[in-house]
Amino acid sequence: MIVDHPDTAAWVAERFGWQTADPELGPQVPADQLVALATALRDELDFAYVVYCVAVHYPAEDEIQPKFKEGEEPPPVIPAKPDRCLVTYRVRRLGPGTTTFGFHLWVPTGETCPSLVDVWAGMDWQEREQYDLVGVVFDGHPDLRRIMMSEDWPGHPLRRDYAIDTRHHPWR
């Protein structure tokens, strides 16, 4: 049954308990709940169309103590962060009252992200592109090959640690 809910973020907060801090990013989703959320969005709220799936690589960061004046209360320490990727999704509800909804996921390097191809077929090439350029491995993707770069390309060029002047013999 399709529910015409005016506020998808409130619906998700009520159903799953995840609050939305930034409407652009949407709620942060645990990896094991991603497929459940996607299926609920598709079947119950009629989000039938994939707008994008975009991943961004963030390198590892050390622990940071923010500066403070003497005699003041020291601000809380920003904890160290591992090498990780942010995977953001945005889907659209078609028909009257069309609206979009986004959600995101943090994937530490070395772990895999669940594939949403079984939920939306349009995720197929989107996820292949993110695998190709950023190096996020989508678990359960039926055909995870490179789509943009040549077949024998070494590395993933949109990672922060990729050397941009890497030579590619014999063409450059």
Added chain:
Amino acid sequence: MAVDESGRNYTHPVYGYAESLPGADLFLTKADEFLTWGLKNALWVFPMATSCCGIEFMAAACSRFDMDRIGSIARGTPRQCDVMIIAGTITVKMAPRVKKLWDQMPEPKWAIAMGSCAISGDFYRDIYSVVPGVDTFMPVDVYVPGCPPNPDDLLMGMRRLQEKITQVRAGTWVEPELAPDTAGFKRPEIGRLGDPDRDPRTSQDQLDSVLNLGIHGEATRAPQADE
């Protein structure tokens, strides 16, 4: 003989000779010049159009500029074409395909590098995926600078190519055309064809790379550690 107001002769000498004959029904020429005339006025074009220069190429082929009037018809197959016009940025993934298409064109064949991306890569030249100029892997006869060039410029390039064909077939030494000056830019690490500093193994490696393309485009070669 067709002479304009400035006195410049825009036609081949064969025309003048034919028109000087009484009645001009009889046509006398050397067979070689006649073949040259036919060759340079039937330059079928293979449009290797990968980006915005392709739009200008389409404009040049349409009615306002009308490249058909000098015999240049765009064909979608390399096997019927004489001139390859590379109009756009060539990436590392595209380069073996371009070379494969170039190798499929029958002799005699010529190439025009249209636009600054095809000439040198322009401001994309330092990007990891862009080939810094198509003359790093295939010979180029005429460079048409611009970003993108006007259709007029492309037609001028076709005229230059026609003049070059005439001179080469008449036995005249023609200075090889050099890529337009790109002073201030870093030279590509892979030398251009004809560059004395170019590693002679590069051409063989490029040929091997093209031959290693599978029938559906999969590389049959494992990525090398030092690449």
